[in-house]
Amino acid sequence: MRFGNGRFGFRALSAALGLSLALLAGGTQAQPKKEFNIAWTIYVGWMPWPYAADAGIVKKWADKYGITINVKQVNDYVESINQYTAGGFDGVTATNMDGLTIPAAGGIDTTILIIGDFSNGNDGIVSKTAKTPADLKGESINLVELSVSHYLLARALEAAGLSEKDVTIINTSDADIVAAFKSPDTSTVVTWNPLLAEVMAEPGSAALFDSMQIPGEIIDTLMVNTEVLKDNADFGKALAGIWYETMSVLTDPGEKGKTARAAMGVMSGTDLAGFETQLAATKLFATPQEAVAFTESEDLIKTMDLVRTFSFDHGLLGAGAADKDAVGIAFPGGQVLGSTDNVKLRFDASYMKLAAEGSL
Amino acid sequence: MRRAINVVPGSGTRILLALLPFLLIACLYVVVSAERRAANPGDKLLPPITEMATSMDRLATEPDRRSGHLTLWSDTTASLQRLFIGLGAAAAIGLVLGLTLGLLPVASAGLSPLVAVVSMIPPMAILPVLFIVFGLGELSKVVLIVIGIAPFLVRDLAMTVAAIPSEQIVKAQTLGASTWQLMLRVALPQAMPRLIEALRLSLGSAFLFLISAEAIAAESGLGYRIFLVRRYLAMDVILPYVAWITLIAYFLDWLLARLSRRAFPWAYVRETRR
Numbered sequence: 001m002r003f004g005n006g007r008f009g010f011r012a013l014s015a016a017l018g019l020s021l022a023l024l025a026g027g028t029q030a031q032p033k034k035e036f037n038i039a040w041t042i043y044v045g046w047m048p049w050p051y052a053a054d055a056g057i058v059k060k061w062a063d064k065y066g067i068t069i070n071v072k073q074v075n076d077y078v079e080s081i082n083q084y085t086a087g088g089f090d091g092v093t094a095t096n097m098d099g100l101t102i103p104a105a106g107g108i109d110t111t112i113l114i115i116g117d118f119s120n121g122n123d124g125i126v127s128k129t130a131k132t133p134a135d136l137k138g139e140s141i142n143l144v145e146l147s148v149s150h151y152l153l154a155r156a157l158e159a160a161g162l163s164e165k166d167v168t169i170i171n172t173s174d175a176d177i178v179a180a181f182k183s184p185d186t187s188t189v190v191t192w193n194p195l196l197a198e199v200m201a202e203p204g205s206a207a208l209f210d211s212m213q214i215p216g217e218i219i220d221t222l223m224v225n226t227e228v229l230k231d232n233a234d235f236g237k238a239l240a241g242i243w244y245e246t247m248s249v250l251t252d253p254g255e256k257g258k259t260a261r262a263a264m265g266v267m268s269g270t271d272l273a274g275f276e277t278q279l280a281a282t283k284l285f286a287t288p289q290e291a292v293a294f295t296e297s298e299d300l301i302k303t304m305d306l307v308r309t310f311s312f313d314h315g316l317l318g319a320g321a322a323d324k325d326a327v328g329i330a331f332p333g334g335q336v337l338g339s340t341d342n343v344k345l346r347f348d349a350s351y352m353k354l355a356a357e358g359s360l
Numbered sequence: 361m362r363r364a365i366n367v368v369p370g371s372g373t374r375i376l377l378a379l380l381p382f383l384l385i386a387c388l389y390v391v392v393s394a395e396r397r398a399a400n401p402g403d404k405l406l407p408p409i410t411e412m413a414t415s416m417d418r419l420a421t422e423p424d425r426r427s428g429h430l431t432l433w434s435d436t437t438a439s440l441q442r443l444f445i446g447l448g449a450a451a452a453i454g455l456v457l458g459l460t461l462g463l464l465p466v467a468s469a470g471l472s473p474l475v476a477v478v479s480m481i482p483p484m485a486i487l488p489v490l491f492i493v494f495g496l497g498e499l500s501k502v503v504l505i506v507i508g509i510a511p512f513l514v515r516d517l518a519m520t521v522a523a524i525p526s527e528q529i530v531k532a533q534t535l536g537a538s539t540w541q542l543m544l545r546v547a548l549p550q551a552m553p554r555l556i557e558a559l560r561l562s563l564g565s566a567f568l569f570l571i572s573a574e575a576i577a578a579e580s581g582l583g584y585r586i587f588l589v590r591r592y593l594a595m596d597v598i599l600p601y602v603a604w605i606t607l608i609a610y611f612l613d614w615l616l617a618r619l620s621r622r623a624f625p626w627a628y629v630r631e632t633r634r
Contacts, residue, residue, distance in 0.1 A: 078591055085593060086405060101592045107402015142496070142577065146591045164426060170496065171588055172577040179488040180577060185495040313425075316592050318404065319415045344402070 035068040036235050038091035038222070039080040042073075044193060044278035045117040045220035046093040047264035048246040054263070055249070061241040065234035069242075077174075078102075084225075091224035091239070095148050097307050099223050101316040104327050104344035109226035111346045113236055114243050115291045119192070119218040121281030123152050124210035126181070126199045127188040133160035133209050136167055136188065142180050143190035145171035148218050151310050153190050155217070156209040181205075193278045194270060215283065216294070217303050226346060240351040241360045244288050251286045288356035295349040296332045304329050304337055407596040415596040431585070432604075438580040440608070442498065443570050446505025447559065450566075453510045455555055458517025459547055462524075464539070472518065479511030484572060491577075501573035508569040509562040513555065520554040521547050553627035556620040560613050567609055 040049040052058050053071040062069045072089070074080035084092035085103045094102075096112070103110045130136050133156040143149040150169070157163060172180050174195060180186050181199045189199055199205060211218050222239065229236050249260045258272065265275030285291035294300065311317055312324035321327070328343035330336050332350075336343060354360050369377060386409075393406040407415075420432040427434070460467045461475070483490075483504055490507075494500040524547060532546050574583030582605055589597045621628050 082593055105402070106404040106593055107400045144591075145588055168579060170577055170579045171584060172496070173575065173587075176488065176491065176576050179491050180496050183491050183495050185497055318402075318592075318594065319411070319418065319596055342402075 032231050033228075034066070035070070036090045036228070036232070037070045037072060037088070038093075038224075038239075039072050039074045039084060039089040040093045041075070041077040041080050042268045043077075043093070043220065044122065044268065044275065044282055045119075045284070047268050047275070048116070048243065048250055049093065049222075050267050051250075051260060051264050052242050052246040054267075055246075055260070057245050057249075058242050061238040061245070064241070065238045067232070067234055067238060069235070069238060084108075084223075090228045090235070091222060093220070093222055096219040096221060096304065097148055097151055097311065099221065100304075100308060100327065100329065100345050101146075101311050103223070104329075105311075105317045105321070107344065109344050109346070110223050111226045111229050111348045112221045112223045112295075113229070113239055113348060113351050114222040115285060115295055115347075115352070116220050116222065116243070117282045117284040118216050118220065118294075119148075119211040119281070120215060120283040121210050121212040122193045122196065122278060123148060123191070123218055124196050124200075124207045125153060125156055125188065125190045126196065126202075126205050126207050128202075128204050128206075129187045130208055131206060133157060134162065135208070136160070137162055138166065139188050140168040140170055140186075141188045141190060142170045142172040142177060142186055144174050144177070145169060146314055146316060147174075149190040149192065150314070151307065152209070152211060152214070152218070154310055155214050155306075159209075159213070193281060194268070194274065197274070197277065210281075212281075216299060217306065219303075220282075236351045237354060237360050240288070240355045244355045247284075247286050251284070288352045291352045292349045292356055295347050295352065300347065301331055301335060301337060304331075308338065404593045404595055407599070411596045412600045415594075416600045419597065429580075434580055435582050435585050436604075436608070438578075438584075439570060439574070439582040442501050442573075442581070443505065443566060446502045446570070447509075447563075447566055449502065450506045450508075450510040450513055450562075451555060451559055453506070454513025454517050454558070455551065457514040458555070459521055459543055459551060461514065461518035462521025462551075463543055463547055468518070468522075475511055475514050475518075479515060481507075483508045483569060487576065496577045501570065501578070504573045505566050505569045509565055512562055512565075513558050516558045517551055517555055521551055524550060549624070550627075553620050553624040556616050560616045563609050563613055563616075567605060571605075 038049070040046045049071050050073065058069055058071055074083060077094075078098075080089075080092055081094050081098055081102045083089055084094075085106045085108050087108075091113070092103075099110055099112060125133070125136075125141075127136075127139075130139060136157065141153065143153060153167075153169075154164060157166065172189070174191065177189055177191050177195055178198045181189050181202055191199060200207060222243070224236065224239070246260075249256060250264070251257060252260070261275055261279070262272040265271045265273075268275065270278075285294060308317075308324045308327070308329065312321060312326075317324070317326050325338035326342065327345065328336050328339040328341070330343045330346040332347060389406070390409065393408050396403045396406050397408060416432065420430060423429060424431050424434075457471070457475070461472055462468070487504070490500050490503060494503050528546055529542065532542050537545065570581075571583030571586070574581040575587040578584035582601055586598050586601050
C-alpha cells in the first residue's frame with residue numbers, strides 16, 4: 001500500500017489508518033525470514049543500490065546467504081522513511097538526521113548498517129542577493145523546513161553569528177524549489193543536488209555556504225530495522241557484501257566503472273557527466289576500512305550531538321521528548337549519547353568490518 | 361403492518377442516532393491506537409487521544425519558541441484570511457460573469473466557450489506557472505483558490521440565470537424594464553441564493569486548493585503545519601488539525617445555509633421539512 005503521491009494530507013491519513021489496521025492484523029513479531037525489502041530514493045549516494053539490483057550483484061549475495069532481497073524505489077524521500085517506520089520495509093536509504101527524527105523518534109529501533117558517504121558540497125545555500133551568510137539577516141529563505149537543508153542553514157547562521165530569528169523561513173517542497181527560485185520574489189534557497197545544480201545555473205545566483213564547510217555532518221546511510229537484523233544476521237552480511245562489491249565497480253577507473261557510473265546517472269535522471277559532478281561533491285567511502293574508521297571516530301559522536309540538539313530544538317523528537325537525551329544513540333564501542341534505556345538509533349560498524357576483513 | 365419508511369425517529373432519538381457512528385469510529389480508533397502502543401510505546405502513527413489533546417493544548421496556548429505566536433491561532437488566522445479572500449473574489453467573479461453570461465446572448469456567445477475550457481484546466485497542473493507569474497507569496501495562494509472555483513461558480517450561475525422562465529423576462533420588458541433593471545431586479549435576486557448554494561458546494565474544493573498551496577510554499581497556515589510535521593510523522597498534530605479543518609468547513613457551510621435562509625426566505629418556501 002502506498003501513501004499516495006505525498007501531496008494530499010487527507011489521502012495519506014486515510015491510507016495511514018488503513019495501513020495500521022493491516023499491520024495490526026498481521027502482527028509485528030520478528031521471526032527468521034527469507035525475504036527482505038529495502039527502499040531507496042534518487043540521490044547520488046544511493047544510486048549504487050538500484051545499480052546493484054540491475055547488475056545482479058544483489059541476487060548474487062542474496063543467493064549466497066539463501067535469502068531474497070528486493071530493492072524498491074519510492075518516489076518521495078520522506079514517504080520512503082515513513083513507510084519504513086510503519087513497517088513496510090526492512091531497510092531504507094536515509095540521512096543520519098532523518099533516521100534519528102523519523103524512525104528512531106517514532107520508537108522503531110534502527111541500526112545504521114552502512115555509512116556510504118557524507119555530503120561534501122551536495123547541499124548548499126544559493127542566493128541572488130546575499131554574498132555571505134552574514135548578509136542573510138532579514139532575508140526570506142525558501143527551503144524544505146526540518147530537513148537537512150534547514151540544518152545546514154542553522155549551521156551557516158550559527159557560524160555567521162546570526163540565529164533563525166534573524167531570517168524568515170518559507171517552507172517550500174523540494175519538487176517546487178527550482179520553480180520557486182525563478183520567481184522574482186524569491187532571493188535565497190537552500191537545497192541539495194541535483195536541484196542545487198539547477199538553481200546554481202540560474203543567472204546571477206551565487207553559493208554562499210555549502211556542506212563542504214561542515215564536513216561529515218550530513219551523512220548518507222543505509223539503515224535497517226534492528227529487530228529484523230538481530231534475527232537475521234545474514235541479511236546484514238548480504239547488504240554489506242552487495243554494497244562494497246558495488247563500490248569497487250563504481251570507483252573502478254577503467255571502462256567498467258565508467259559504464260556503471262553512466263548507468264547510475266541515467267537512473268537518477270541525468271547522464272555520466274552530471275552524475276560525476278554530483279559524485280565530486282560527495283565524500284564517498286570507497287572502502288569498508290574508511291567507513292569503519294569514520295563510524296568509530298569521536299567526531300561522529302560530536303556530529304550526532306549537534307544533530308540531536310538541532311532536532312530537539314525544532315521539536316523533531318516528538319512532543320513527548322523532555323530534552324535532547326530522550327532518544328538514545330549508540331556508537332561502536334558501547335558509547336551512548338542520551339538515554340541508555342531508550343536507545344533507538346545504533347551505529348553498527350560490525351558488518352562493514354566483516355567486509356573490511358573480507359570474511360563475508 | 362408498520363412499514364419501515366414510516367418509522368420517523370423523535371428528536372432525542374435523532375440526536376442519538378447521529379452521534380452513534382461518531383462514537384463507533386472513536387471507539388475503533390481508541391482500541392487500535394492502544395494496541396499499536398502496546399506493541400511499540402513510541403508509535404507515532406495512531407497516537408492516543410490524550411496525547412493529541414496535550415499537543416493541541418500546547419499549540420493553542422503556548423507561544424512558539426521561534427515566532428512567539430500561538431501556533432494554532434496564527435495558523436487558523438492565516439488560512440482563513442486566504443480562504444475568505446479567495447472565496448470572496450471567486451464569488452464576485454462568479455456573480456458578475458454569471459449574470460452577464462446568463463442574460464446577454466452576445467456575452468454568452470463570446471465568453472461561454474472560454475469559461476467552459478478554462479474550467480477544465482486542473483489548477484494544480486499549472487502551479488509552477490502560477491508561481492512564476494504571481495510569485496510565491498500570499499497572492500499565488502489566493503489565485504489558486506480563485507482559479508480553482510471561480511469557473512464553476514460562473515458556469516453554475518450562468519445556467520441558473522439562463523433558466524429563468526422567458527415569461528418573466530418578457531413581462532419585465534413589457535413593464536418597461538431596461539437590461540440593467542432586468543439584471544438587478546429580476547436576475548440578481550434569483551441568482552443570489554444559488555450563488556450561496558454553489559459556494560457551499562465549493563467549500564471542500566476551496567479548502568483543498570488552500571491546503572495544496574500551503575503545502576508547496578508557506579510560513580504559516582493549517583495546511584503548512586500539516587505538511588511540516590508530516591516530515592516526522594507527528595500524527596498527534598496532524599489528526600487534530602484535520603478535525604479542526606473539518607469543523608471549520610462544517611461551520612462555514614452551516615453559516616452560509618443560515619445566511620441564505622435568513623436573507624432569501626422566499627427561495628426556500630417549498631423546502632420540505634423532515
